[in-house]
Amino acid sequence: MDINKFVKLSLGSWRSQRSAHHLAFGHFEEVTSNIDIEALAIDDERVIQLCKTHDIEPQQATSPFKMSWEGESDWDEDETMSGSTILVPIPDIENLTKGRLLREQGYAETIPSVGEYHIGEDGTFLLITKYDRAAAEEKIWFATSNLRFRVSLIKTSDGKGVTTASFSSEIRSFKK
Amino acid sequence: MDINKFVKLSLGSWRSQRSAHHLAFGHFEEVTSNIDIEALAIDDERVIQLCKTHDIEPQQATSPFKMSWEGESDWDEDETMSGSTILVPIPDIENLTKGRLLREQGYAETIPSVGEYHIGEDGTFLLITKYDRAAAEEKIWFATSNLRFRVSLIKTSDGKGVTTASFSSEIRSFKK
16 A cells, blocks of 8 residues: 555545544534545645645655545534645655655644645554644555545644544445 | 454543544534443353354453443533443464454444454554444544543445544543
8 A cells, every 4th residue: 555546546525424532521423514625736736835835846745635624523514614724745765655645635634734645554544643732643544445534633742642542433325 | 463462542531522523514522421441251151152253262361351332422412421332352373463342332332242353553553343234444643641532433334435433532531
């Protein structure tokens, strides 16, 4: 498994069930959402801009994509959460299983982020992103080509404590 | 990481938050429980009996343990779910990262089971158990020495479809 294959497998529309565990309080949160993942052209202006923001040559990018989501939490049923972001993998030279992932808008904080990814021998995609006041760790893996799982941890900035752990089951609803 | 170290890290009492995703219906289930994991002596009569049930020499066993749980589901708040089981690892000769796990009482069906385990390079314990009408896959890993995560899948017997995916966050409440 390399980053190009992983992104290709991820393209399409997904129906997601997400459970968040707020560990200090033992609280559960349930989120249901639809996620769309679509490929972007390597010369898309938004991809080039994001690379430039991080002083990276756009030629180093591979398989850029856009992720959009629209969901509802049982904590606030009246409000729909929605958003979208551009993601651009920058693999290590000659090693597509490791590299950086540029993100227009981060997960734990809404500022641009750069994560470090690594794809393990079992095909699990691991992404670690450090923010000013927190760190995020995501593991994503495919059970079948139409079912993927995601475990996301929000950690304290030293990376030692975990404040929130969440688990998503994502079922493909439409292949692009 | 090998099986002896993994069992040792697991000993103690854990407070567990578990979310089950029933995939066909998009249902969520929330379970809160306390789990106790205690070491058993290698010559404990229950360990020897379990080995004999499976025609395995008891000398092949290592780090046997007992797991007990008591929990409540939001699907049936009036009833407490509780139980206990004996587990006996039988590592492959000269390779403690792979082997079989004997279980007095299975997860998906309440009959004795034998699973195949494998501990990956990142320390994740993977257990695959085949039953007559289903298969179970469990991944367990430690985020810190006091926090472990578990993803459990119930699969169709051919191992291709997933009917239920659940995620547990287990926080150590007491170290034995």
